[in-house]
Amino acid sequence: MLGTLLVFTVIGLLGYAQLDAHTNDPSQHSRLDAFVSGGAPVGDKRLPPSWCTWCEDIAELDADKKPTLFQYPMGTDTQSRDLFATNLRGIPLTLGTGLIAGLLSVGLGTVTAFIAAYYRGLPDVLIRLLTDVGISIPGLLVLIIIRIQLGTELVWWQLGAGLAAVGWVFSSRTVRAQVLVLREQPYVEIARQSGMSGLAIIFREMMPNLIPYITASFVGSVAGAILASIGLEALGLGDFSSPSLGMTVYWVIQFGAITLGMWWWWLFPLIFIVIIFVSLFLISAGLDEWSNPRLRRQV
């Protein structure tokens, strides 16, 4: 399953090349710029939108093309964008957002979990309270507000960082629960009696045994962040100059691709999203099996 994600990343790099090839053509360049310049009111997409001054060309370009094997493997949209290039470029952007969010969440979560477990007492109480509160606040909604009030568009890595800022509480809770279990293990006390310092115990004794849980939490965070980022972008809060999967969904909704019968516009991103999520699920199920021997025989 990790393989699938790797393949996606490679595809994404190819996607850059593909898109670059297209954008080298000046007319295409302007088309892309215009395309990303703002949301258009929903209307009959076969007519150029009124805000678009250059859109007379649209009819001449290859708009609304069904997929053809060689020219446009995934068709084009109403703005004549090559969806093959868009998707290839979009997958790594979306994955990147998820990875950034996952890394930061797990990093923050693990550090807070260890602070709580190491110092106990007040820091522990405060961190636990913070995670309890954080878990019951839908982070996505908070992000919406912050994003709106900031008034700037978030590029993929900023989006990832934002999602981590609201999502770390889940990692913190998972890791903390495990740290609490480990802390009571006799071998931790044996290590202390062997003269190991607190930090050494955390990194040399506890950390290796936490890796399965941290990895599982990472996978979960990535999945959650991807889901949330697509959601935010579909609401029109993404980076309009980015061809990420979520922005494609936004344009699909904006331009009424469904009612236009342009199935290729939404079907391919949908398939990619499903593959990403199933891969992530299978990775986490595999990790579960690895860290939970009881499930080993069943799954």
Place this chain on the structure above:
Amino acid sequence: MANTTTRRVNPALTAKPNPVVAFVGAFFGNFIVRRFLLFLLTVWVAATVIFVLPRLTGQDPVKEKLLLEAQRGGSVQAGMNEMAQEYSARLGLDLPLHQQYVNYLYDLSRLDFGYSIAYFPRTVNDIIVDSIIWSFGLMTVTLALAFLIGTGAGALLGWSRSPGWLSYAFMPFLTLSAIPQYMLGLVMMFVFAIMLNLLPFFGAYSPGNLPEWSLSFILDMLRHAILPALSILLSAVGFWAIGMRGMMVNTQGEDFMVQADAKGLNGVRIFVRYAVRNALLPQVTGLAISFGTLLTGAVLVEVLFQYPGLGNTLFYAIRVSDFFQITGIVMTIIISLAFATMLIDMIYPLIDPRVKYTQN
């Protein structure tokens, strides 16, 4: 000969608690009180984050937006000056920040979110009340159904004595849960509304119909609700089914399951009262935690089907940057979610006898 020495009495046993301390302890030690305080804290933290973070940048985008609208003129021009005044009065633009914060919290505590920028003389509360009914109906029914169906299916999937063919149902459930609700909505809209032309693809009722208590209207309403509901339902069913399946597998490894067999109980009883009953407990905890994720997904489904609920309203508010309305809707959702989670947590000890209200 005995009792020649003065006997020490253990201080741990003689320490008498101060009655005030004891009362305060009992009050805050009470689970319901503590859970309610957590609810208040949650809402307060959310509100504070929303207030503080944007202001850290030093700009006031709301003010800028208002100024921009005022300069641009047009349809909203009419109320814009009043709006700007209202805005100043409400948050006290020139007041120090802490004063603004106090005003903000005061308004929040009365659930007063002020006026909508886009639909000026209307208040945000008006708009929320109009749309929340649709959301509430759609969400509660679909989430409850999804939980019941998903948990039921997961219980059967994870039960070792289920017929073998049932295991083939796992992959479809996994796939369904892997598709975000709004993407599922896209597919359903395409298949049922466009290709087969069976069901309407947007709105909550047919245009031209006015809401009324008549059979035809209710049927029309239900027809419109099917696709959005199904999109949320199918995706969420998979989520619950997978969780429940895992818990069933775990539960069947428990000692009391062996003992239930040793008692020669009939299969249905073991399944329902021993396996499902215990596997269900983490599902309920999951219900509390995953509400948020499921709900934000549902917001997008509303947008997709132009269902006139909170999600759709939020979407339009975002498009026109109607800050007061966005804050109002988001806070409403946050408060209702925190409230629902609190209710579930309070009910939880009733279904799990090991958890006591008084426990620390």
Place this chain on the structure above:
Amino acid sequence: MSDFMRLEHVTRTFGGGALSTKPPIVAVDDVSLSIDEDEPKITTIAGESGSGKTTLARLLMGTITPSFGTMYYRGKDFAKLSRRESWSFKQEVQSIYQDPFGSYNPFYKVDHVLETPINRFKLATSRQAKDSMIEEALAMVGLQPGDTLGRFPHQLSGGQRQRIMVARALLIKPRLILADEPVSMVDASLRATILDSIRRLNREIGISVVYITHDLTTALQISDNILVMYRGSVVESGAVERVILEPKHPYTQLLIESIPQPDPDNKWGDEPPTARFEEFSSMFGCKFADRCPHVMDICGEEQPPQYWLEKHRQAQCYLYQDEAEEMADPDLASIFQERREELNV
């Protein structure tokens, strides 16, 4: 006399606190004792679950602190140790746990538990010195380095794992070893060898051992002195063979009677009564009164004091109020001290 560790009127409670509606659970109730360094002995702390024996061990280990009373390490208040003294305490008090698997980090080979203390406490100067130290220690507990080193804990038997823990203690050469039920999770046929190696630590290297157990037969086999605990109190203590072969406190008597003797001709008597209270936090009376066959009126009124029964033996029971003297300072170590003097004479 020089006390290595000394507890004075130590009480440890759990729970309770300002925000709790429940009264605290008294796990260790006013215990005074000392561990002598000059005459290292094996002292058994015996009791059933909930007796407080493990809490007492954890107090001695320094992982928890007394709620009331004072604990001294080499004459200094344990709560006021300097950094250096804490470090030396860490090295001088070692433990062996009940679960021979849990004592090992599953991530590392078994060598890890042997090498870590050598590295951290700088016990060896060179690689060769370190290797020969480890080999020597393993040989002392009857293990071949070739059979054990370089393996993961799950590849060894429970008996081997537990003996490596003894070897580890041997490397560090602490002054005190706390062995918390070291053989209860090991097959009966392997117990003897492990207990034997613990005894050698005491006899040959001169390490004091506190042996915590519920099993009085093994206590009799390896220890010199015994404390019998019931619901946090030491109800009887003294020389192990006197206490076990001729118990005086009714609880000790019940405990010893209940041991299933592997002798079909020596069967149990009638079924004893069950305890009426699971948690006992009352400040009044003897804690065993609800099950005691000899209960008297006074037992329900006030907790009995410690009585001197013989020169080196004490019991906390009113049955002996007429024949025995009440202890002025119920420091249980003084009984053992008494015995040491006697033996030295």
Place this chain on the structure above:
Amino acid sequence: MVVADQETITDSGSSDDEFALRVEDLQVYYGTPRGTVKAVDGVSFNLRQGERFALVGESGSGKSTLAMAIMRLTREPGHIAGGHIYLNGRDVVEMREREIRDIRLREMALVPQGAMNSLNPVMRVGDQIIDGILDHVPSGESAPNKARLNERVHELLERVGLDPAVSRLHPHELSGGMKQRVAMAIAISLDPNIIVADEPTSALDVVVQRQIMQTLGRLQEGLEAAVLLVGHDMGLVAQFADTIGVMYAGKLVEVGSVPDVFKDPRHPYTKLLIESLPSFDISRKFIGIPGMQPALLNLPPGCSFNPRCPSVHDRCYREVPEYLSIAGNRGVACHLYEEEAIP
């Protein structure tokens, strides 16, 4: 209801079989990725009505596997590979799932390991007792009413030495000993004639252990039931059982009456086992059995005990000793006793 149950017992137990339980050449195998583990390999023994039979052995000797197989509770990847288990004259191995379910609790009941969480944590104790009774109401008869059931629950709890008020509690509110008493109340709820007690007092305190075992003995006498006690503690066996069977690496190596075996153990393993017991005799040296039990996947050829046996000779490395009947109604599986064998 209770009366009806007793009638059924006499009916089903009416075969002329003098034995409540006969186990014949039982084999329980586990399929593992590394090969088949013969956890129980050709074990035979009989259990008379009213007899207390104890099976002892180290962990991994197959004693618990055997107990579970008798209840037909063997779980995947284990399976009964051969042999017969006659319960009141009927073969449990051949029974259909429905029949075996009906027989559990009514004819044979399990008292689980003391360390197990054998009670459903979310159900009240009383309901868990009622459960078993309700699911064994013979078809065609109506279920007893609530008052009768409660009366029965109270009576059962009193018989195992618990306050009837316990029926309203949940398992987490009980101590280990109380939980085990509840498990016993469930086991005797339909007056079975065989009770399988699988390490019933493991993880319990000495005094509680004694109380539980004495209660079990009292219940057994009241029911005139046979008890199969599975354990590792020779002391408990000496206190409780009439007959002892010693298991080693999946095989029964010695059977005999408790006084006989303790006074005159025959098999070298039994001898060492008894010698290794700690006792209050300080003069005796406390010794263990050298070596360790072999892994079941990798048994030595010949007698499984040959690596540890002090009396080992050439034949032991070649031939697996057969189980021989010897004088005094005893049996032993060892080459040393072939001359004493009674054909």
